[in-house]
Amino acid sequence: xxxxxxxFDRRQFLKASGAAFLAGLSPAGxxxxxxxxxLFASAYRGEDGRFGIATLTERGELVDRALLPDRAxxxxxxxxxxxxxxxxxxxxxxxxxxxxxxLAEPVVVTAAEGRHFYGHGCFSPDxxxxxxxxxxxxxxxxxxxxxxxxxxxxxxxxxSSFGVGPHDLSISDDGRLLIVANGGIETHPDFGxxxxxxxxxxxxxxxxxxxxGRLVEKHGLPAHLSHLSTRHIDTDGKGRIWFACxxxxxxxxxxxxxxxxxxxxxxxxxxxxxDVTEGLAxxxxxxxxxxxxxxxxxxxxxxxxxxxxxxxxxxxxxxRRLASAAGIAPAPGGFALSSYDGHFxxxxxxxxxxxxxAALSTRHL
Numbered sequence: 267x268x269x270x271x272x273x274f275d276r277r278q279f280l281k282a283s284g285a286a287f288l289a290g291l292s293p294a295g296x297x298x299x300x301x302x303x304x305l306f307a308s309a310y311r312g313e314d315g316r317f318g319i320a321t322l323t324e325r326g327e328l329v330d331r332a333l334l335p336d337r338a339x340x341x342x343x344x345x346x347x348x349x350x351x352x353x354x355x356x357x358x359x360x361x362x363x364x365x366x367x368x369l370a371e372p373v374v375v376t377a378a379e380g381r382h383f384y385g386h387g388c389f390s391p392d393x394x395x396x397x398x399x400x401x402x403x404x405x406x407x408x409x410x411x412x413x414x415x416x417x418x419x420x421x422x423x424x425x426s427s428f429g430v431g432p433h434d435l436s437i438s439d440d441g442r443l444l445i446v447a448n449g450g451i452e453t454h455p456d457f458g459x460x461x462x463x464x465x466x467x468x469x470x471x472x473x474x475x476x477x478x479g480r481l482v483e484k485h486g487l488p489a490h491l492s493h494l495s496t497r498h499i500d501t502d503g504k505g506r507i508w509f510a511c512x513x514x515x516x517x518x519x520x521x522x523x524x525x526x527x528x529x530x531x532x533x534x535x536x537x538x539x540x541d542v543t544e545g546l547a548x549x550x551x552x553x554x555x556x557x558x559x560x561x562x563x564x565x566x567x568x569x570x571x572x573x574x575x576x577x578x579x580x581x582x583x584x585x586r587r588l589a590s591a592a593g594i595a596p597a598p599g600g601f602a603l604s605s606y607d608g609h610f611x612x613x614x615x616x617x618x619x620x621x622x623x624a625a626l627s628t629r630h631l
Contacts, residue, residue: 268466270349270354272448278347281482283495285418285450288439289538300305301567302323302324302325302327303323303324304323304597304602304624304625304626305321305322305323305324305329305456305626306321306322306323306324306595306597306602306610306623306624306625307319307320307321307322307341307343307350307623307624307626308320308322308341308393308534308593308604308610308619308620308622308623309334309337309338309339309340309341309352309619309620309622310311310331310617310618310619310620311337311617311618311620312331312616312617313616313617316333316412317333317334317335317337317338318331318332318333318334319331319332319334319338319341319350319352319364320615320617320619321366322599324597324602324611325611325612325613326481326495326609326610326611326612326613326615327613328615329457332364334352334362335360335362335374336351336354336358336360336492337354337355337358337577337622338353338354338355338358338359338385338620338621339353339354339355339356339385339386339622340352340353340385340386340387340434340618340621340622341623341624342386342387342388342389342396342624343624343625343626344389344393344415345388345393345581346367346389346391346393347389347390347393347415347453348365348366349364349365349389349393349415350363350364350366350624351363351364351387351389351396352364352624353383353384353385353386353387353398353399353577353623354382354385355385355620356381356382356383356384356385356433356453357382357383357401357403357453357454357455357458357459358377358382358383358385359376359377359381359382359383359440360374360375360376360377360383361374361375361377361383361398361419362374362375362566362572363375363385363396363415363419366626370590371432373418373419374507375413375419375421375558377400377411378400378411378421378424378630379577380402380403380404381400381401381402381403381409381411382399382400382401382455383399383400383401384399384400384408384431384432384433384434385399385433386398386399386433386434386498387399387411387435388435388436388437388444389415389437390424390437390441390476391437391439391441392441392572393439394411394414394415394416395412395415395422396412396413396415396419396446397410397411397412397413397435397437397476397613398410398411399427399432399434399435399446399451400424400432400537401431401432401453403453403454403455406430406452406466407426407427407430408426408427408428408429408430408436408442408446408448409422409424409425409426409427409431409432410424410425410426410427410433410435410446410474410576411423411431412424412425420454425444425474425479425527426474426479426481426575427446427463427474428446428448428470428472428473428474428481428484429446429450429468429469429470429472429587430448430449430450430451430452430463430467431448431449431450431451431452431453431495432447432448432449433435433447433448433449433495433496433497433498433527433616434446434447434498434499435447435489435499435565436499436500436501436507438476438501438505439501439505441476441530442475442476442477443473443474443475443476443482444473444474444475444476445471445472445473445474445499445501445507446471446472446473446474447471447496447497447498447499447509448468448469448470448471448472448496449469449495449496449497450463450467450468450469450470450473450495450496450563451463451464451467451495451514460524461514463525464514467487467492467493467495467514468492469486469487469491469492469495469496469511470484470485470486470487470496471484471485471496471499471507471509471527471533472484472485473529482529483529483530485527485532487533489502491522493513493515493521494511494512494513494514494515494516494521494522495511495512495513495514496509496511497509497510497512497550497551498510498550498552498553500553500555500562501555502555502557502577503557504528505529506526506528506530506577507526507527507528507529508524508525508526508553508555508562508577509524509525509526509553510523510550510552510553510564511550512548512549512550512551517548519548520540520543520544521548522535522536522537522538522543523536523538523543523546523548523549523550523564524538524550524553524562524564524575525537526577532613532622533610536575537580538573538575538582539582540552541571542585542608543564544569545569545573545585546564546566546569546571546573547566547568547569547571548568549566549568549569550564550565550566551565551566551567551568551591551592551621552564552565552592552593552594552621552622552623553565553594554594554595554596554601554625555596556596556597556601557596558599558607559572559596559600560576560577560578560595560602561576561577561583561600561601562574562575562576563574563575563594563596563600563601564594565588565591565592565593565594565603566591567590567591567592567605567606567621569591570587570588570589570591571585571586571587571588571591572585572586572588572591572594572601572603573585573602574601584600586603588603588605588609589605589607590605590606590607591603591604591605591606592604592619592620592621592622593619593620593621593623594623594624595623595624596625597611597625601626604619604623605619606619606620606621
């Protein structure tokens with residue numbers, strides 16, 4: 267869309283990242299970075315079977331790659347410090363932090379004893395703290411690990427997530443509230459990715475004090491939607507929280523799959539057209555908000571389908587088919603989409619992307 271605020275400013279990028287970042291790129295990568303209007307990051311698996319993080323332009327050009335110890339899922343990015351963290355796919359036990367300014371070596375952190383990562387986390391607005399979704403699997407409860415990003419990502423402690431299976435995590439713009447999507451699904455590393463409590467799921471969305479870990483408010487789902495796992499979240503510029511779900515009930519049910527709420531309000535589900543709900547195939551794998559354009563994007567790898575919704579009216583403004591649609595992130599003109607089979611926007615790469623995309627310099631949107 268014309269007039270949209272650019273996601274990425276080349277001059278700001280050069281000032282922040284400097285010669286160290288550009289010097290480490292291939293000539294083609296440096297040219298792509300210098301001509302880009304937006305940059306993104308996504309976990310991937312290469313043709314050689316190794317896992318890593320790819321940095322790409324809005325045109326799908328590969329700027330850079332960094333290897334990871336194992337498969338990753340989600341990413342956390344701090345515009346304040348230009349650091350990027352990749353989280354292991356559940357029930358993985360590592361996260362790796364990279365400095366995109368080339369100021370430090372990557373830091374690999376192992377989960378605390380009795381914990382594993384769920385694949386998501388977020389930075390505080392100033393980039394000094396990192397919060398990670400974790401499982402206290404013996405106690406069957408979710409926790410939020412708190413890490414000091416100024417001290418080698420030392421684990422300072424943890425907060426309760428006030429639910430089971432905290433999958434995704436965000437933070438309010440003022441840094442006061444953590445926003446947790448407790449998927450309600452119990453797992454244990456002894457059983458891999460097996461879901462252990464589908465007969466007694468407890469999905470919820472919780473707002474937690476970011477400094478003291480106190481429960482501010484919690485939104486459980488009604489009994490008839492107890493199989494609707496709250497999985498992914500994003501926030502808009504007005505403080506409204508948008509969430510997306512995957513359904514673990516009967517295949518012929520047609521529950522709502524996304525919604526929103528503001529602090530102090532009840533949950534409101536999106537009333538999507540029947541054909542859109544069918545296209546999402548009971549599984550929204552990723553959600554993103556484009557703040558500057560007033561849009562919410564949903565992607566379904568199971569349905570091979572993505573939809574864009576006007577956040578004010580709830581009207582569907584775009585829908586598209588993309589086999590194995592995986593990640594979605596705000597981009598100039600709407601959203602960037604990736605797929606498990608290597609598509610990024612309109613380009614096909616020799617990589618298989620994982621389920622999420624991080625938009626770099628997201629504060630511009």
